[in-house]
Amino acid sequence: MEIMPFLPERPEKAPEDSSPRGLTSVVSTILSSPDQIAEDVPCCGPPAGPSASPHERPGYRICSFVENFMDTAAGFVPRIRTSLSFSDRVSTVLVRCNVGRNTYTVAPGLYAVGNPDKGSPVLVTANYKLTFDHLRKSLENMNVFILVLDTRGINVWCAAGKKTFGTDELVNRIRLTGLSNIVSHRRLIVPQLGAVGVSAVQVKKQSGFSVTWGPVNAMDIPRFIENGMNAEPSMRRLTFNVIDRAVLVPVELSLAAKPALWFALALLVVSGFGPGVFSLSALWHRGFHAVMVMAAGLVAGAVLTPVLLPHLPGTRFSVKGALAGLVLSLPVAVMAGDAGFLGTLGLVLMASALSSWLAMNFTGATPFTSPSGVEKEMRQSMPFQVAALVAGLIFWIISAF
Amino acid sequence: MKHFRYLENVSTIRLDVERCVGCGACETVCPHQVFSLDQGKAKLMDRDACMECGACALNCPTQAISVSPGVGCAAYIIQTWIKGPEKAACGTGGGCC
Numbered sequence: 073m074e075i076m077p078f079l080p081e082r083p084e085k086a087p088e089d090s091s092p093r094g095l096t097s098v099v100s101t102i103l104s105s106p107d108q109i110a111e112d113v114p115c116c117g118p119p120a121g122p123s124a125s126p127h128e129r130p131g132y133r134i135c136s137f138v139e140n141f142m143d144t145a146a147g148f149v150p151r152i153r154t155s156l157s158f159s160d161r162v163s164t165v166l167v168r169c170n171v172g173r174n175t176y177t178v179a180p181g182l183y184a185v186g187n188p189d190k191g192s193p194v195l196v197t198a199n200y201k202l203t204f205d206h207l208r209k210s211l212e213n214m215n216v217f218i219l220v221l222d223t224r225g226i227n228v229w230c231a232a233g234k235k236t237f238g239t240d241e242l243v244n245r246i247r248l249t250g251l252s253n254i255v256s257h258r259r260l261i262v263p264q265l266g267a268v269g270v271s272a273v274q275v276k277k278q279s280g281f282s283v284t285w286g287p288v289n290a291m292d293i294p295r296f297i298e299n300g301m302n303a304e305p306s307m308r309r310l311t312f313n314v315i316d317r318a319v320l321v322p323v324e325l326s327l328a329a330k331p332a333l334w335f336a337l338a339l340l341v342v343s344g345f346g347p348g349v350f351s352l353s354a355l356w357h358r359g360f361h362a363v364m365v366m367a368a369g370l371v372a373g374a375v376l377t378p379v380l381l382p383h384l385p386g387t388r389f390s391v392k393g394a395l396a397g398l399v400l401s402l403p404v405a406v407m408a409g410d411a412g413f414l415g416t417l418g419l420v421l422m423a424s425a426l427s428s429w430l431a432m433n434f435t436g437a438t439p440f441t442s443p444s445g446v447e448k449e450m451r452q453s454m455p456f457q458v459a460a461l462v463a464g465l466i467f468w469i470i471s472a473f
Numbered sequence: 474m475k476h477f478r479y480l481e482n483v484s485t486i487r488l489d490v491e492r493c494v495g496c497g498a499c500e501t502v503c504p505h506q507v508f509s510l511d512q513g514k515a516k517l518m519d520r521d522a523c524m525e526c527g528a529c530a531l532n533c534p535t536q537a538i539s540v541s542p543g544v545g546c547a548a549y550i551i552q553t554w555i556k557g558p559e560k561a562a563c564g565t566g567g568g569c570c
Contacts, residue, residue: 230570233526233544267502267528285501310474310504382476436546436570438477439504442525443543445480447550 135178137208142184146250151184154212160205167202168319170326176201180222182249186215190256193297195286196242197263198223198231210290214297217255221245229439232269239271243278252280261286261293261301264308310439317378320437324374328430332370335426336363342465346472358472361409362419368404369423372396373430378437389441390453393431397424411471418467425460428453474505474522484523485541490514492537499529499538546570 127141127148128134134150136157141148156164167173177199185208194217197207204220221241223231231237242262246252262270264285272283287296287307296303339362344355373393377384384392401423405416432453435441486507495513500506505522508515508529515537524545530538544550552561 226570232528233542264502265504265528267532268526269531271531272498273532273534288504308501308504309506312474312477387479387481433547436544436549438545440474440477440522440524441479441545442484442523443545443550444483444485444525444541446545446547447543448480448483450547450550 137205142187145253146182149182149184149217149254151186152208152218154185154208154214156205156209164202164205169322173323175225177225178204178220180220180245182251182254183218183220184216185211185218186213188215188217190254192216192255193261193301194219194251194255194259195261195293196221196266198226198228198237200225200227200231203227207290207293210293214294216297217251219245219249219251219260228263229265229268232266235269237266238269239274239278242270242275246279246281258282259284261297263290264288264303312381312439314379317381320434321375321378324378324430324434324437325370328370328374328433332366336366339363339366339422342469343472345469354472357409358411358415361405361411362422362468364408365401365405365419365423366426368401369397369426370430372400372423373427374434376400377427377431378434381434381438388449388453389435390428390432390449390457393434394424394428394456396431397427401427411468414467415471418464418469418471421460421464421467423464425457425464428457428460432457478521479524481521484520484525485539486517486520486523486525486529487539488515488517489537489539490516492535493533494535494537496534498532498534502528502532504528 125134136159137152138150139153140151142151163172163176167176178201180199192215195207195211196219197203199220199222204218207218219242221231221237222245223236223241226234226236228237242260246260252258258281260275260281260283262272262283262285265288267285270283272285276282284301285303287293287303288310289307292303292307296307340355340359343359343362344350344352346354346358348354373396376396377389377393380396381392384396386392398420401420402416405411405419405423411419432450435446435449488508493514495510495515497510497515499508499515500510504526505519505524507517507519507523509518510516523540525540525543527540527542530536530540549561555561
């Protein structure tokens, strides 16, 4: 057996003139045989931790979701875990609250799940870590490859719309990873929603790989593959149930937060105007009342409308939002202070306009509104929203006198 | 999706049945089951369910389908009104998507 050149050689017998440097050392010297001293006993402190993985490289860290590496014809491929860690789950919540959402990525390239071989399926996905985590947790006990595209940290469907989850990136990533040397088949499973950016015909032409459209939901992948890559009709359907809608609310709120704060500030100041030109006490009392009603409008537009979406009347989000705004802000306006008829009317008009606007902005977060429809709705509704806001503001100011 | 209907008669989707070869790609990739194959040709079954995502048009091998793509986001649409479609960009780069 070779002796590693950099390890000290064992001494033949106890070195009589060696001076142990610490108490641990002294104790170890007494308790253990002389031959053991040099290698097993550290000269100070507890034993050193494990050595670096041979796969670590300067400037790179190995991600916590990587279990180990498998050797392939095109180099080492990380084998990833199919269960999410506590840290993954915490990050999921944070990202859903718009914290760190724009830089939540994994490196594009090839990953392995289980023990894939040359015949194993290749699943294509985006490099948004939320997407990546959602996919891998659906792959327990499977043996597949995952080809991650560089979608700049955006999920499959949105990235497909931007063409980053697109033909060019897919073809390029196949080439960069050397996929044709890793699998002997020429088939990719691409999520159906990626079809917005991926042309199956072009991918075949440019890379030799045929695209099979996988299910909309990652959870259906195991059954899809079991069924011989055939999708049941339900696998090609979208849902947008109350949970799907509710998880979008924190981001909507966070995007509305800054403009809402400025609006509240402006309203506070405006509320100070009255018979004595300007009064700080009016700013507080009237201003606080006004801000409370606006908060109701914010909740109606950014929380209630998304959550109750299909149950609110009409197809226009602006109308749904206006109604929700009216219903929520009126009781708050009446209970949070006494502004008289004109003042109350003014507050409710402003809050409903705000709620209508926020609800209209939710269209971009849904899976069923068309851009043509949104533009038409905006052209129809914005004049009313502006009119209600301006009228409401005027009534509110006048009501102070 | 059953309970989610949006505005009617606005979708820009068009199907040229003459060019259709009945491959069924549009039926497969559409997230809202807008198309259906009938006697070897695609048919627009539910035009108002179309969200103009463009998956069908991109994957039609004979370019029989056309739809004008766009971003269904109110903030972005306002940008296109102000700056025009080429220069439209959302607020503080990387804000929403």
